[in-house]
Amino acid sequence: MNNSAPTATPEFLAALIQIVGEQRVRSDPADCWPYGYDNSRRHALPEWVVFALTHEEVRDLVRLCNKARVPIVPRGRGTGTTGATVPISGGLVLSLERMNRIRMLDPTNRAMVVEPGVTNQEVQIAAGQQGFFWPPDPTSAAFCTLGGNLAYNSAGPRAVKYGTPRENVLALRAVTGAGEEFRCGTYTTKGVVGYDLTRLLIGSEGTLAIITEATLRLTPLPEAKRTLRAAYKDTESAGQAVADLMSQPLTPCALELMDRQAVTLVQAQGGIELPPGTGALLMIEVDGPATAMEDAVTQLKKAAHNAGLLEIVAARTPQESKQLWAARKALSPALRTLAPKKINEDVVVPVSHLPALISGLERLAKEFAITIVNFGHAGNGNLHVNLLTDPDEPTERERTKKCLEQVFKLVLSLKGSLSGEHGVGLEKRDFVAQELDPAALNLMERLKAQFDPQGILNPQKTLPLKTST
Known part of the structure; x- marks a missing residue:
């Protein structure tokens, strides 16, 4: 794999301009600087930024970069949190934000x-x-692009019932690192001809091919939706309720958890009324036929009930639903205010192991003297683990690193995965070998070489670096 920095030659710049025109090429460092960031706070300066408008332009740009061995990093709006769009090898950032039709x-x-x-x-x-x-x-x-959703297999709360992008994309059009253009998938909901390249590309973070078009599988809007909020005395009780909710026949369309630290934070913001002693919250939503909603709410209330339940309320109007969601909506701004440089990890375990994950995280918070705030898509066992720390303080940075290593060790011991929807990028790349065995990694490296023989597509991301590099 070639990771050497390219040389900014006038000839290469002229070739870029010939493909897309002068107005859509940036080479001044001041103009390129903003495109070296994503939401991970990492930064690296690209030598060029190009705005593509068509599939054909993407194809020609990749062929040019492949011939010149220039790294090329596809990018949407830069909302990712793992450094996957940070051009650490320099080269060209290919912005797809204007391909928005x-x-x-x-x-x-x-x-x-x-x-x-x-x-x-x-x-x-x-x-x-x-x-x-x-x-x-x-x-x-409101901000993230469809291409970014596919690059990370980003799903959100509804995945508990409706699945991730991998279950909701029918077909793709893409360009490999060698500049080969191809289509994969079908326009039908059934199809088994050839290997499933569609699911392979989704979640690959632009390291195998650049997606230029996607055929999405749509779902009819439900006739009705009801929202419930359940307050528990502790996170163990809430975690057990999640397991109980997911083991009964009615699948919620959202099942979100907030732990004690998260509840404390939102209550400090004011305007959120919760029962005294609330140590965890569950947000539960169900959708379906309007005539079935009352029975569905009754069934969910029954499943959510255990000895730790303090209160469960159900909204009857959109306004009441908005009020119930207020606690969850207030959490992210509160976290950003309290710890602007917090570490946000995105881990997932089988739902039955969620109580063990939560108790293990509370133990690690005490052991390393780090405030850990947990919330997320509990119906999938997918928690956002926030370490409220200052990475610029050397002692705290080292303690946080050791704590994070133990968090990942805990997750894998519970048959979990290191990332549910945020991807790998740079942040988790060096931990991937702890989850995947050598044979699987070897196959992935060979796949990468087949799709991208010069190693120009988003280099040094997703897979662990080889020891020889």
């Missing part, structure tokens, strides 16, 4: 064809006008 909406076949730069929210609005929605709904839906 919805090419087709086909209600009869429940499909939508879109470009990678369209935002998740724009997809939802367009689908909603026809009575449908696209299930993946990350918190950053």
